[in-house]
Amino acid sequence: MxxxxxxxxxxxxxxxxxxxxxxxxxxxxxxxxxxxxxxxxxxxxxxxxxxxxxxxxxxxxxxxxxxxxxxxxxxxxxxTPRVLEARKRTLELMLSTHERNCLSCVRSGNCELQQLAKDLGVEDAGIYDGVTNHYEIDGTAAHMIRDNNKCILCRRCVAACGITQSVGVIGANERGFKTFIGSAFDMGLGETSCVSCGQCIAVCPTGALAEKDSTSEVLAAIADPSKHVIVQTAPAVRAGLGECFGYPIGTDVEGKMVAALRRLGFDKVFDTDFAADLTIMEEGTEFIDRLQNGGKLPLITSCSPGWIKFCEHYYPDMTENLSSCKSPQQMFGAVAKSYYAEKMGIDPKDMVVVSVMPCTAKKFEIGRDDQAANGVPDVDIALTTRELGRMIQRAGINFQALLDEEFDMPLGLSTGAGVIFGATGGVMEAALRTVVEVLEKKELPSLDFQEVRGMEGIKEATYNVAGTDVKLAVASGLANARMLLDKVNSGEADYHFIEIMGCPGGCINGGGQPHVSPAERNFGDYRAKRASVLYSNDAAKAVRKSHENAGVKELYDTYLEKPGSHKAHQLLHTTYVKRSIN
Structure with a gap:
């Protein structure tokens, strides 16, 4: 050019x-x-x-x-003075209709509007105060709060919902001074076809959009002596949590995170990666069965609850293609409240399972039907990475001064395959490591499937496995998922196995991850930086294949019998519903 x-x-x-x-x-x-x-x-x-x-x-x-x-x-x-004055006046006009309860706002100290006011020297935020509109707070969705009193009409949330995710359940309503961001017919967000992905929260520059805070519920459970409170952390959390404490993007803080969780008072600190390895055992078995016995193909992964809800709303006929496996979060809870509870002699009713996830859709997922394998909810409370960061800060824990600690056993044992679940392509690569070795009955010469790695929205690959050309596709971000599924439905594309993650880049860019600066979001490569944490973690692991996880082997040998067994299906598999579009 x-x-x-x-x-x-x-x-x-x-x-x-x-x-x-x-x-x-x-x-x-x-x-x-x-x-x-x-x-x-x-x-x-x-x-x-x-x-x-x-x-x-x-x-x-x-x-x-x-x-x-x-x-x-x-x-x-x-x-120039003219430029700075123009920006300042514009900001003052924005603030004239903005609810300025900054001291108690969830974004205080990490608000783009607040930072601009500081940078531009806005000292009297009320200089243009006049008539304002008042909006009721919308808490109808399971995962988030919308407060239009703090909205500045930047429309970033509208773009994320409509363009990045192709969901489009929010937009500008009314005109002129009465303009506000909302759903059609001013429906509550929970009444729409919102998929709970939280990408709108991730891009909001103010406190107008925020996840529902569940930290008080966690603290109450920890304080209850009758409860055994355990916590699981998703792989992407260790790649993002450090940003809450001033670490550069792409810093692995796994050890400090474990240490901080213990100091918050959890009885046990476990790793969702254990359940990720378990997911591969079940999902890999399911794929082999469908491939060899004429089952419904392509098989589509089921780890991302935002994607699952999107499929149920917008591609209900393809719910039969979804793997019946629960997500790692839910598998972990089911195992904790059965296998682990029995080993520890704890009544599942007295156990509280908390998850820390990069994903706001996990808050919706824990309330889904068919997610209570042992007669109690698999997972009781789902927190985002941001919520955990706030809990640690409020507890006065000096995160940077903590020494690294390790997860508790047995549900803290994981492989490299489990940790890469947090990046787009990671589930597919983890599955390939196991499926190829099972079908070919020999060890792979290399465990790195580079073709499914990277931040591209859609990736394709074909591998010859035991004499069969297995066609694969990986998509992240729901607009990309829509493009891929439309090609499948039209016959333009044909695959055996598809991985879909609801958020662009996968869980490392989940709606519950720490906010990034505008410069980093627009010109940086924060998703790749976070993903590099997971791939480095994987490369450093002594065991990198799910079927070689000793803890998972023991679980099958002593409790579940084998992957795909009747008991495994009772605990680890689920069902889906066909939803309408609102």
Whole structure:
């Protein structure tokens, strides 16, 4: 592509033609503030926070940097008094209708609006106070709270829901001063076809959207001497939690996380990766059975509850393709309240299973039907990574000073295959390590299936396994899932096995992970950085195949008999429903 020469704050630079001023400034190591902008999906120039002065030979003009392309010999000024005053006035007008209870807001200290007010020197937030609209808080969804009193109409949530996830259950209602973000006919979010993925929360710059906080329930359970409270942590949590405490993106804090959980008072600290290995044993067995005995294909993974609900709403006829396996979260709970409870002599009714997940849809999943294998809920409380971060902070635990500790046994034992579940392609790769060795009856020369790795939205591969060409596909993000399934339904594509993760990049980018800065979200590679934690963890493991997990072997030998057994189906498998679209 042809380059053009421009000047930014007097410094000459060369950038590709068609580059926006915002992108050009980033290339020149200058970050222009934004609020509404999300690269490729919400470049609408609506908030006007990114205003700069641009001179194309006709004098300096204020333009929105996120949508204005550079031109040859353009001169750009990003920090003149005129620019700073324009941004400040715009921000003051936003704040005039914004509920400013910052001290008690869940985003206090990590709010883009708050940070801009500090950066731009907004001292009197009420300078333009006048008539405001008041909105009732929407708590109808199982996983989140919507408070439009804190909404700034940036529409980032609308773009995430409609474009990234192709769900589109929220949008701008009314017009002018009465505009608000809501569902059709102002329905509560819980009445719509929302899939609980939380990607809207992940991109919201303020406290208008937040997960339902369940930390008080956890603390109450821990304080109850009659309860045995155990916690499981998903693989992606160790790759994101450190960001809550100032660590760079891509830092593995597994050991400190375990130490912090013990200091919060949990009786046992276990690893969801154990159940991920268990999932591979059940799902791999299910796939082999369908492949060899004419079962419904393609088999589609069932680990992502956001994806499952999406399938039930938008592709109900394909629920028969879903693996009947519960997610690792739910499998863990079922095993904890049966096998582990019996070994420890604990009444399952006196056990509280808490999960820490990168995923807000897990809050919905724990309340689904057919998720109570032993007569009690498999999992009682699901927390997000962010909630755990807040619990640790409120408890006064010096996270950075903690020494690494290890998970408790037996449900803390896992393999490399279990840990890579947190990245897109990880479930597929873990399954291949086991399925190929089972079918070919020999060890794999290499355990790394590079074709299914990476942050691409859709990946495809074909492997010859025991004389059969097995066609695979991996999708992450529900818009990509929709594209893939439409190709399958039309006959354009044909696969044996499909992995789908509801969130782009997989669980490492779940709706419950720590918020990232606008610059990192738009120009960084935070998903790959978090995924690298999991792949490094996998590579360092002595055991990297699910079927070689000694704890899982013992579970089958002494309790479940074998993968796919009647007892395994009772505890570890589930059913689905065909839902309507609202």
């Amino acid at each position: 042809e380059n053009v020469t421009i000047k930014i704050n007097g410094v000459e630079t060369s950038v590709p033609a068609g580059t926006t001023i915002l992108e050009a400034a980033h290339m020149a190591n200058i970050e222009i503030p934004t609020l509404c902008f999300m690269k490729e999906i919400n470049a609408i120039g609506a908030c006007r926070i990114c205003m700069v002065e641009a001179n194309e030979g006709r004098g300096n003009r204020l333009v929105a940097a996120c949508v204005y392309p550079v031109s040859p010999n353009m001169q750009i000024f990003t920090n």
